[in-house]
Amino acid sequence: MLRAIWEGVRNVVRPRAAQRDAQQEIDAFYEAAIADKKARGMTENEARRQVRLENGSADLVRDAVFESRWEDRVESVRRDVAFAGRILARNFGLSVIAVVTLALAIGSTTAVYSVVEGVLLRPFPFTQQDRLLMVWQKGEDGKNSNVGFATFDDWRKLNHSFSYMGAVSFWTPTLVSDAGAENLSGFRVSAGMFDMLGVRMRVGRDFTKEEDIRGQGTSVILGYALWQSRFGGDPAVVGKSVQLGSKVYTVVGVLPENMPSVFSFDPRKEADIYSPLAYDTSLEYACRTCQHLRVLGRLRDGVTEKQALAEMDQISKSLVQQYPTEYAASGVLFTELHEYVVGNVRPVLLLLFGAVALVLLIACVNVSNLLLSLALKRRREFALRASLGAGSRRLVRQMLTEALSLACVGSALGFGLAWAILRAVLKAGGTSLPRMHDVHLDAGVLAFTIFVCVASALIFGLLPAFHARKADPVDALNEGTRATTSGGRLRLKNALVASNVAISLVLLIAAGLMTKSFVRLTRVNPGLSSKGVLTVRVSLWGQKYQKDPAVVSFYDEVLRRISAVPGVESVGLTSQLPLGGNLDRYGVHAVDKPRANPENDPSADRYSISPEYFRALLIPLLQGREFTNEDDRTESQKVMVISETFAKTVWPGEDPIGKQLRVGGMDSPIRTVVGVVGDVLHKGLDAEHTMQMYIPHSQFTDSDVVLVVRAKGVEPAAIGGDVRRAITAVDAQQPIGAEMTMAEVVRASVARQRFSALLFAAFALCGALMAAVGIYGVVSYAVVQRTQEIGIRIAMGAPAGSVFALILKKGMQPALLGLMAGLPAAFAISQLLASLLFKVKANDAVTYAAMTIAVIAVALLACIVPARRATHVNAVTAIRTE
Structure with missing residues (x-):
């Protein structure tokens, strides 16, 4: 052997x-x-x-x-490939069009598949991922709600369904070193969290139970990126000390490079550092109503999700009975960990993959049409082969070899194109998707490309191959050199054109709906003016800023210095920047409208701001007054400004000025409403208006704030250096975080919608262009085949206009049939888009009409050129043509 x-x-x-x-x-x-x-x-x-x-x-x-011998079969294939190469080289123009068409389609399909595979299909590097659940407290509205530590502590002690249950809270420490201070993004997690997930540390170990005790949580685990950037990837970093703010911590481990960011409140953002949760119920912020924790659990072996939910619901009911004023509703909700991270982007990615698959189908239909035209030209060749003893299987094999040769070249170019498309996707907003660091053109994607290559070759190669197989040798040889097209062949080509038009219409309508939705989203008034505004994040650290008066004094001086910078019109600060991805909600209790259970009172977004904040963002004052530096200080009467929605919700039909309420617990100080401002969209331009309240920064002090600077007469980015110098002039040791214009913040908030609209539009235009090429090819081929007939018509006195109309009519017939088939298909597909659209109906008549007219226009343009060519046929030459 x-x-x-x-x-x-x-x-x-x-x-x-x-x-x-x-x-x-x-x-x-x-x-x-x-x-x-x-x-x-x-x-x-x-x-x-x-x-x-x-x-x-x-x-x-x-x-x-x-x-x-087996090598004869290899040699036979080699001869087939060599012959296919000669045939395709002889028809170079057709081959180039087919290869470019396939490269565009296969490249797009491969790029989108790599995103789908990396984001949706690739499992997390965790043990038994399907048994990991996010556990939520059910809110009054029946939706997911974060959990207070006391509630989590009871869940952990009372349940028997989970082998592990841990909690996560957000943490923003300041890393202090010889290189300066730097704000980090981190999390506090329960001990054993990483061991439970099955994460193997790159260096070191997980947190121990002894470290997860209040007063003992001075250990940290570094993220891989921080370990590389600030510690040079030094494996001896374990055991070393790092200063975070005014406190010293010990490094006990480093996470691996492929650790997904599953703890984040925004799963797109990677974490730099982790520390033990180290809570107990004596902490002020560890109460049942302080719902700032997210809980992750692993089901015990043999326990189903349904059984665990039943037990957790029963525990929740017993807690509500035990603490009736601490809960607005009873019940627990589960979300699979993978769904929690990628659930929001699953629909749009699957629809994008469907769209690019339709583009690939259009490409296959076009190439099939081209090969069918080539097969018709080669009828005499196939007839001679059959006469010399070639079987039908041999002819089919040769045609499939030619199709596969085209597909291989197109796929090779397409794989390179996929790399370029992926880079373009990232620039177009792909970073708004979670897990994009897992997207690679790896062996799995290469295998998918090979599969698409073979599948597409079969799709567009079988039809011409079987057509060649069924050719009658006697008829083909009797045709001589005349190029004729039977009615059956023409109907087949027209059917392919009609299918192209139908698919293109579906893509264009979907793209039109997504684009219209995005345009309407960008026209939404966020309740503020983003033009000419610069934002800078500042987070204080150090022993001297442990007390609120020192923090207030620092920011007062910073605001004073920035206001003196040339080109600055106004400057303010806020604890949470609208559309910035950060949120802080508190329960509000109206003094004049008490409820039996305070937990049933509404909650509102809380902003801690300086007096000039409203003017910096041009948020309109509707009633009352704004804050002032003279009247609203730490020792002054406790006041607040509320939003229009807040006023209408709590005091409908009443004047809210002078009303009193408590923020947070029932033992918090009473605050008086002194003003009402317009609503601001905080979560996103597509979100509903929420209740919002503003409290003077001197009365509700945050050390981590965003400065909002309105420029006048200059670009906001141009004053960035002066703003930073004004901050360092007060205290050069304080880190200055991200600097963005407010316009960039707004654009970033719609990055995912922009990403979807751009890709849908690109694929739809690509599909429409391919459909136009298909129509043009069929009509041009029909003109060539009917040259003799056209010449006779002209010789008999037919005017050019009638010939033009005849060709135009024949060309538009399959296009109109495609429209008739495409409209109901588009209606069915658009229903899947309904959940992704903003203030646009899935059956929007204007979009349907506009895209239908666009397809008709494209079809007309594709028919006009060959139709005009037909009117210039020389009658004498055409009649002499055999």
């Missing part, structure tokens, strides 16, 4: 030498047989004749020997 394999490989690599060796062996056999006959008394001629009669021609023997 090994000798046969080796000889076969040698014969494939050196076919001429193999043929020569075989010929010499056969010749030697024949000469020996002839010599044997001569030894028996035959003459030379008689001996040779007898050997040939007994064994056949030496050439036939050689061919039979080679056909019995």
